[in-house]
Amino acid sequence: MTLGKGSHVYLIDGSGYIFRAYHALPPLTRKSDGLPVGAVAGFCAMLHKMLMGFGNSGPTHLAVVFDHSSKSFRNDLYEGYKAQRPPPPEDLRPQFPLIREATRAFGVPAVEMKGFEADDLIATYARQAVEAGAEVTIVSSDKDLMQLVGPGVTMLDPMKNLTIGPDEVRAKFGVAPDRVIDVQSLAGDSVDNVPGAPGIGVKTAAQLIEEYGDLDTLLARAEEIKQPKRRETLIEKADQIRLSRDLVTLKQDVPVEHGLDEFPVEKPEAEKLLGFLAEMEFRTLSNRIADALGAEPPVIEAKRAPEAPASKAAPAGAEGPGAVRAMPKLDPDAYTIIRKAADLAALLDEARESGHLCIDLETTSLDEMVAEIAGIALSPAPGRAAYVPVGHVTGEGDLLGAAERAPDQMALDDALAALREILVDEAILKIGQNLKYDLKVLRRHGIDVRPFDDTMLMSYALDSGLGGHGMDELSERHLGHRPVPIKELIGSGKSAITFDRVPIDKAATYAAEDADVTIRLWHKLRPRLAAERVSTVYHTLERPLVPVLADMELAGILVDRDLLSRLSNGFAQKMAGLEDEIQKLAGRRFNVGSPKQLGEILFEEMGLEGGVKGKAGAWGTGADVLETLAAQGHDLPARVLDWRALSKLKSTYTDALPNHINPETGRVHTSFSLAATSTGRLASTDPNLQNIPVRTEEGRQIRTAFVAAEGNVILSLDYSQIELRIFAHMAGIDALKKAFRDGLDIHAMTASEVFGVPIEGMDPMVRRQAKAINFGVIYGISAFGLANNLRIPQAEAKAFIDAYFERFPGIRAYMDTTKQTARDQGYVTTLFGRKIHTPGIKLKGPHRGFAERAAINAPIQGTAADVIRRAMIRIPEALTDHKLSGRMLLQVHDELLFEVPGDEADKTAKVVKAVMEGAAAPAVEISVPLVVDAGKGQSWAEAH
DNA sequence: GTTATCACG
DNA sequence: GACGTACGTGATAACA
CATH class of the missing domain: 1.10.150.20 (5' to 3' exonuclease, C-terminal subdomain)
Structure with a gap:
């Protein structure tokens, strides 16, 4: 069919279709092999609907136009063009060629050309069609195509089924279609990174163009503009605006390889189209389209998915071929209790054979510094797990102590002696969940565990932001299994007992299950690391930090108990004075620490304005509220603010910190969580040493209680404005x-x-x-x-x-x-x-x-967070290399705290500073210098 | 156990 | 044009 008067050309913006299809549908995958096909399905459905939807006024010619690649001639004009645009989603990329195939299966030409965007091809074909006297409909809602609307050319928004003509374009850009380019040149486009005129948006641009007629006139007469800012911008940025015009103007003379004559509408060949749909395994869509074509729907076999691809990617040599096939069901009866050296030896032989062993210590405390080992759970393979009780006591009726050692257990030393060989064997991978804990406990028994894998950190590298990384949560998420809660064994709150008092048979079921769950998680997560491209993160930012943090936590920091006590007394006195004052101002006694009572006093009894109730119906009494009231001259809220500041310092710091001093070491040992934040930052708990006051003078006094041991100094190095x-x-x-x-x-x-x-x-x-x-x-x-x-x-x-x-x-x-x-x-x-x-x-x-x-x-x-992690991982070795004996104690997000011999302070500062400032290299070259400031003193207050 | 508040980067 | 917000944490006391 030749193109001419009476012809109607439909040009479909394929790229727009693809992204709409991708976002409109959930991430479907082909059942037989997991190939992502959601966008293909959506695309086919949309194209089918479009082809079926034509009445008598349907097209005579039709093509779907695609972008050839992300680069076009515009990149030669301007390096930054679309430079900010992220790469397409990973599961969309393999669908691009399939969508072109789908188009052809529908009997529709798929057109694209190297060096040009789909929009340029559409512009070229539209011009050719109009010149031949034909009508054109561009199927797209992309505003960049609106400049083409005009006599003979309209657009159609396929999702809203709306026709876009000159009126709709004017509504969008404030000008007629033939001036759209002028407006776009001025307004720019942040998504495509078209610079435009800074500070001028679509509204202003349209107003200017309306006033001056067109862009060239506007630029020529720019000095007439009244607003000084606008005038300067247009004069100064004239070149940038002209460049923007080149970028937004669609090319209407692309040397296309195929003429429109080659794109007559044809009925799809049923066999070809249904064959393609069957290959994609689209059952519903095949039936619907077969129906429309009056053909037999294809038979799509319900093929079973083959083995999860994960098993193929499992580390070679780590286990026998097929070892991951189907994991046996979780079965508590399959677990054993090991009471004899020979049985333990047999299990450890299995680990030697397979090359890995999952280990989980059961202890008497969450605090690794005081925890005693009650038993050791081991699992060499999913479904195989054992518990080795070593420190259980019979707690019956004798809670006050004098507990007797439970019978029939291995001695702790014997068990550790047998285990030690495996734990330090470079050829055997130790697997655990939050292994930092177990590593620290074992370090106290003189055992350095390595190498190891940590399922918590694997989950963190893979799924940060998707939920917690504790074992119970991971088990539910990945294994669909809810492990026995520890509460069922030891109770909770005040009445909780220590693990060594749990009867051995119950303890064994619980502990062995944990080891079993952990090794199952390892099998699930490990292959995902490489597949999802986070191996490097795990291997360079997560795992190596574990021993570094373990050392820091074991080192602890010296805290001056007496100084804290004096500070506490001082705070208490001031608080008492403030309390009296506050009660007098209120006219009655009440609990100043109760936000509820304070709210009632302020906004009901005193009748102050500006109270706002929260969702719970309580008056808000946050610092911002009280500050506003204080600024209005009310004394009571001002005093409460002072009281609260002191109360915080006293309760959270001066009173609480001494309780965290370890009786054996005399120091405070925090615990750093590696997987608590979504961003990669660490978190410090028990106690939190990352929020020690610094902003107020009174708060800073607390830092004077963090001191260096005799002969040492505290060294603080922090990144400036990182x-x-x-x-x-x-x-x-x-x-x-x-x-x-x-x-x-x-x-x-x-x-x-x-x-x-x-x-x-x-x-x-x-x-x-x-x-x-x-x-x-x-x-x-x-x-x-x-x-x-x-x-x-x-x-x-x-x-x-x-x-x-x-x-x-x-x-x-x-x-x-x-x-x-x-x-x-x-x-x-x-x-x-x-x-x-x-x-x-x-x-x-x-x-x-x-x-x-x-x-x-x-x-x-x-x-x-990554930068400082890299620095922390390198620092211990850097110190050793320079024969420095200082120890890293704390990390506070952008600061590292050290305790070093006084005569090594300056050299240590120099070495650490160099490591910190160079921490991004060689992986990443940051185009801005990283600067580290250093300070030293007897206390943290002096060093900071 | 949840909420409000406030300490830090 | 309205929505209702600064990002990331942990510990404490009050209250239900």
Whole structure:
């Protein structure tokens, strides 16, 4: 059929279809082999619906147009074009060729061309069709195609089934279709990274174009514009705007290989199409389409899925071929209790044979520093597990002590002696869940366990952000099995007993099950590491940190008990005075520590304005509320704030810390959790030594109680502005990067740029505001949040942010693409490849805002966490190499604390500083220097 | 056990 | 245009 008057050409934007299909459907996979096919299915359904939906006015010619690749001639014009765009999701990539195949199976030409985008081909064909006198319908909702709308050309939004004509284009861009290019050139596009004119959006652009007629006139007469800012932008950025025009203008003269004549509409060949659908194993769709074609639906066999691909990827040599086949069912009766050396030896032989052994210690305390071993659970293979009781007592009727050793157990020393050979054998992999705990306990018995794998850390590397990584949770998630809760054995709360008092048979079932579950988890998770590209993360950022942290925790930090006690007394006295004052002001006695009672006093009895009830119906009495009241001149809330500050210091620090001093070492041993945060940061518990006060003078006194032992000093080294530096690098903000390279005061420089004031003699308030914006930006800034932080009107905060984005182009694009990546992939990554999953990003409503800000923050916070992890892993060796005897004690996110002999302090600082500043290399080259500040003193307060 | 509050980066 | 927010943690006391 020749093209001419009366012809109607349909040009389908294939790429738009693909992404819509991908997002519209859940991630379906082909049953027989797990090939992702969700987008293929969606694409076929959409194409079928379109082809069936034509009435009498259907097309005479039809083609689906695709992007050839992500690169086009526009990349030669402008390096940054679409540079911020994340790669397509991993499960979508293999579907691209299948979708072209699907198109052809429908009897529809699939058109693409190297060096050009689908939009350019569509533009070219549309022009050819119009010139031949034909009608054109472009099936797409992409705004970039709207410039083509005009006489003979309309668009059709396939999802909403809406026709887009000149009126709809005007509604979108504020101008007629033939001026859309002008508007786009000015407004730019953050998604495609078209720069445009900074500070000018679609609204302003349309207004300007309406006023001046077209872009060239506007640029020529730019000096007539009244608004000074706008005028300057248009004059200064004229070249950038012209470049943007080249980028957004679709090419209408692509030298296409096939003419429209070659694309007549044809009925699909039933055999070919149904064959393809059968190959994809689309049962419902095959039936529906066969019905429409009047053909027999194809037979799709219900093929059984073969063995999970995971087993193929299982480490060769780690176990016999097929060892992972089907795991035996969990069966408590299959577990054994080992009471004799010979039985233990037999089990250990199995481990020698297989090359790995799962181990799990049962002890009398969660505190590794005091825990005694009650028994040892071992599992060489799924379904095979044993418990070796070594320290159980008979606790019956004799809870006050004088417990007798339970009969028929191996001696702890004998069991450890037999185990030691395996535990230190380089050829046998030890497997455990949260092995840092077991490693520490065994270290106290003189055993250095290696090598090892930790299922908790594997889960963390794979699934951070998707849930917890404790054993019970992992068992439910991956094995569909709920292990016996420890509570059922030892009880909870005050009446809880220690594990050594649990009857051996019950203990054995519980403990052996844990070992069995752990080794099953290992078999599940280990092959996923490589398949999901987190092996490096696990092997370089997670696992090697375990012994480093174990050493730090075992070292502990010296705390001056008497000093804390004196501070506590001082706080108590001041609090008593404040309490009297507060009661007098209130007119009656009440519990100042009760937010409920305080709320009633303030907002009911005293009748103060500005009270807000929370969801629970209680008056809010947070610091922000009290501060507002205090600023209005009310004394009572001001005193309560003072009281609360002291109460916090006393209860959480000066009173609680002494209880954590280990009686044997006289030091405080925190525990660092490796898998507690979603971002890769550590967390410190029992006690938390990452939140010791520093911001107020009274709080800092508590740091004077963290001291160095005789003859030593405390050394503190911290990264300066690490998150902002990483942000400048990741978002590619040249002005920020340069400021860091030049060693400028980054907040002052920001203030100077955003508010246009000189750095010399800057008002500290102005700098403070810029600092808040800089912090805000790494938290996923919002006008509301900034307004709250700075206590300024939201409109003002918004103006700050707008000015900031305008001054630092690239920030908004970075934020948008990060969000897009999170939506496409379901996770974001750090520079070192750590994945942080963002399941909340798909939610609707306010929840999504949360998830988006978290997604923006995660790569930044996570990369900083990776950097310091790398440093920590290298430091012990660096110290040894330089014959330094100092010890690393604490990590506080961007700070490391050491205790070193006084005469080694300066050299240690130099060595550690070098390691920290170079920690990103060689894996990643950060285009901004990392700077570390060092300090030393008798206490943490002096060193910091 | 949950909630409100507040300590840190 | 409205929604309702700054990111990540842990410990304590009050309260149900």
